[in-house]
Amino acid sequence: MENSPSAPSAQPLTTTPDTTRGRRVATAAALASAVEWYDYFVFGIAAALVLGDLYFPSGSSSAGVLAAFATFAVGFLARPLGGIVAGHLGDKRGRKPMLVFALTLMGLATTGIGLLPTYETIGVAAPLLLVLLRILQGLAVGAQWGGAILLATEYAPEGKRGLYGSFVQLGVPIGVITANTVFLLTGAFTSDSGFESWGWRLPFLVGVLVLGLAWYIHTRVEETPAFREAERALTEQEKAERRSPLRTVVRHHLGTVLLAGGSFAVNTATFYIIITGVLDYTTRELDMERDAVLMVSLCVSLTQLVLIPASAALSDRIGRIRVYAIGAAGVGLWAVPLFLLIDTGSLLWLGVGSFVASCFLSIMYGPQAALFAELFTPEMRYTGASLGYQIAAVLGGGLAPFVMVLLLEATGTSMAVSAYIIGLAVIALFSIKVLADRARSR
Secondary structure, eight states: OOOSTTSSSOOOOOSSOOHHHHHHHHHHHHHHHHHHHHHHHHHHHHIIIIIHHHHSOOSOHHHHHHHHHHHHHHHHHHHHHHHHHHHHHHHHHOHHHHHHHHHHHHHHHHHHHHHOOOHHHHTTHHHHHHHHHHHHHHHHHHHHHHHHHHHHHTTSOTTOHHHHHHHHHTHHHHHHHHHHHHHHHHHHTSOHHHHHHTGGGHHHHGGGGHHHHHHHHHHHOOOOHHHHHHHHHSOHHHHHHOOOHHHHHHHHSHHHHHHHHHHHHHHHHHHHIIIIIHHHIIIIISOOOHHHHHHHHHHHHHHHHHHHHHHHHHHHHHOHHHHHHHHHHHHHHHHHHHHHHHTTTOHHHHHHHHHHHHHHHHHHHHHHHHHHHTTSOGGGHHHHHHHHHHHHIIIIIITHHHHHHHHHHHHSOTHHHHHHHHHHHHHHHHHHHHHHHHHHHO
16 A cells, blocks of 8 residues: 555555456446546537527627536536535445436436527526536536546556546546537538537437446446445444445545645646637637637647556556646646737647647646545545545636636736636645645654
8 A cells, every 4th residue: 555645645445356347347437437528528619609699698799608608617516516415325325326327317418408499499498497407417427527436446456546547537538529529520511500500419419328328337337346345344233323424524534625626626727728718719709710729629639548547657656646746837837828829829829738738737637536536435435536526626617717708808818817727726736735745744
């Protein structure tokens, strides 16, 4: 068992799992993550491109975009609740059932958005239903992440927890790549008017395929060894009297949860600024072509498929905190050059700026799953890891595109967005230092 600043609490995750089974489970968890994030990201792209006009009509394009991004943010506000509910049940009943539930809920909600009539058809009911379905998406992704990363890391061989956890993290770039590809293909085969009237719905309707994966995991994937061992270690009386995992985490480990969230907010905020906020900014303010910007986002995400597992494997060798801190520092240092390059209006410099930022985000994101899992013991791991991640999602990701538009409108300069990222990076580095100091004191 590790006992260094690289693993803040270095909790054992597995006994001796079967390697072949572990790989199969990690693959299933990665697929679950990919389809969940695909369903989640298509909303962000649609919010930047069409949802403002279709569901929040107004005289101002900025007002419509703000309303659409506010709905985008609502999904993030729901994520901690999904993490709490799934974490409580996942720590008491098992990782797998909660992952299956999350996949089913996401598939139904995303398909519902694809079928939802617009404001012109059903009036005010349209934005209300859109918000409701976005909340369901948030609940689903909040429930999914903890179950997926624990299936992967608790089946991982000793010394490869970071690498196996990164398979789930790959769901994010895979989801972005797939979402962007589907939107690009839809735009290529429809006219501008066709895209705005019905073409944008097709990426959402693809979300129904997630239900098939939910069934596969339900029927073919076993519960993790760490959870089964923790259950066997409890007597029947202990099982009956066991406290709520949420109560235990809040009473005794709230500081760790908040530090985890603080360490990661800069990553999720910068990520959503790049894939959603910049898409709106470049097409609406800089008059860049929608499909060209989507293609840049797609190409940048392809690089993450290599960088995320590479940084995770490196963290297995030199320590999670060390790799994680390098990524956080890089994000903060690159914040100003990023927007100086974007403001040129050049696709080349947009690609360069986004690529370098993506490298630093990947360096952080690779080891993050194993890092968060190692902060908590098995009986509260689902709850603790999920809460830390989802707090970061609310403080960073959900509000970031909305904050970006507000900052641009209020200041007239993209440097305000850079300052926002730098502030979050400072919080991240402080949180990481405290986690490292706590590990040294053990």
